[in-house]
Amino acid sequence: MRFSIIIPTLNRTTDLYNMLESLKNQTFTDFEVIIVDQNKTDILDSLIKPFESILDIKHVKTIAKGASNARNIGLSKSKGEIYTFPDDDCEYPNNFLEYINTYFIENVIDGIVVNTRDKNDGKPIANLSTSDVEIKRKNILKTVIEAGIFIKSSIAKGIVFDENLGVGATSGYCSDEGPDYVLRLLEKGAKLKFYPSFYMYHPNPIKIYNEKTSKRAYNYGKGRGYFLKKNNFGFFNIIYFLGLYLAGMLKSILFFDKNMFMYFFADLKEDMRDILNQNKKLLGLNFLLFVVGLSIPFSYAFNSICLGVLFLYSFNWFQKKL
Template sequence: MRFSIIIPTLGRSEELILMLDSLLNQSFKDFEAIVVDQNEKDILTSIINSYKNSLVLKHIRIPARGASHARNEGMKIAEGSILTFPDDDCEYPNDFLMRVNTCFEENPEDGIVANTMDKTDGKAIANLSSNEIKIRRSNILKTVIEAGIFIKSNIADGIWFDEDLGVGSPSGYCSDEGPDFVLQLLAKGAEMKFYPDFRMFHPNPVRVYNEQTAIRAYKYGKGRGYFLRKNKFGLKGILYFLLLYILGMLKSIVFFNKQMFMYFVKGFKGRYEGYFKSK
């Protein structure tokens, strides 16, 4: 088995169908999909069963919440030589796995990270590098998003996602589990590269500024602050991100945009608390 595609899912069915449909349409077929189901009620079995004659598909149900916990559980049963961790609302272009596989065959890297873009407008959903670049500690937050990680399973052996980080974590630190995971891989000696032109689809979570996206900015901000403190990026690291959100507040004042202002206030607060008030 070449790829193990580990998909944490909670509270979504239509989005998961789109992801599984995109797997059906892949020109490269040597993969298994592992759906790690965290729903309290069984809402997916009938959907999963409808794909079992067309995909190599494993469906495991776990009671504990958290995307990082789900990925770790998926890794325990993965059989592929390359692991990847898309969200349940991702989709792959038809030639995506073929291009990734060719990249591994032609290059020496132990892992790569692909870019993510919104399918409706074609824009990247995260402010990552526009250059093809070797991933290092110094550029980790400009090159890594968890849904785009592809890593050889032998290199990832013994490396786990920090379950205090990521959506659904009981800690409330709802981001940066991907960069944290990759830092562990780099410390083990993994060679990894970011390919901005390898693009998969993921809806942009902040198309507009409103109360919901402000709450998200706070939770994800806490994750960023905690990540920076945990990995000892120092005051320089956190002050840089706090400054970005101060600039965002100033921009929102110029445009008289209250919702935008609250987004950056909440994001600032989350980053501050995640760094200075985390255990």
């Protein structure tokens, strides 16, 4: 078996049907599909049944919560030479797996990560690198999205997803399980590359900024903070990601978009709150750099970032006192 396609699913029928249709239409057919069903009822039984005579499907039911938990269950059932983990609302172009298989044959590589694009407008759904690049620790958050991971089982054995991370995790840390998984593959010596020219389809979840997307940003920000803290990313990496959120807030001000502002603010607030709760030294270093920055001409942007950290720490402190 060449590919094991592990799909966690919850509360989706139409999207999963479309994904299975796209798999049915693949020009390369040496793969198994492992559907990890987290629904409380049997809503998928009749949906999956027509595909069982066409595709090699394992329908695994579980009451375990969280996408990462479901992926780990799928890994334990997998027999393929290459693992991949699309979401239940992804779709593959018809020749997608054929291209991926050819790439693995022609190149000495342990794994690749491909891009995800919205099917309606063709644009990437995440702000990742636009060029082919080797994945390293320093660029992992610009090159990895979990749905796009393809990794050889020979190097991935024994490595599982952190069940504290990902959509549906009981911890509330609803993001960055993919980068965390790949980071541990890199630590094991795996060689992976990001190829944005290879892509699958995935709906863009934040085309519209509203209360729902702000709540999503809040939970994803918690995941980002946990990921950075868990994996010991340094002060300047944290400041860099803080700067990205502040840039989004600035853009929202320029466009007079309150909902966009609240989206980036929710992400920023939860990200930094989670980091600062257990990193008092970071606060002290941040304040020192802010003071130094006052003496440096044209350092307004840098000082704004530092002030942002100080503000968020103060905000968190006052919340605890109330």
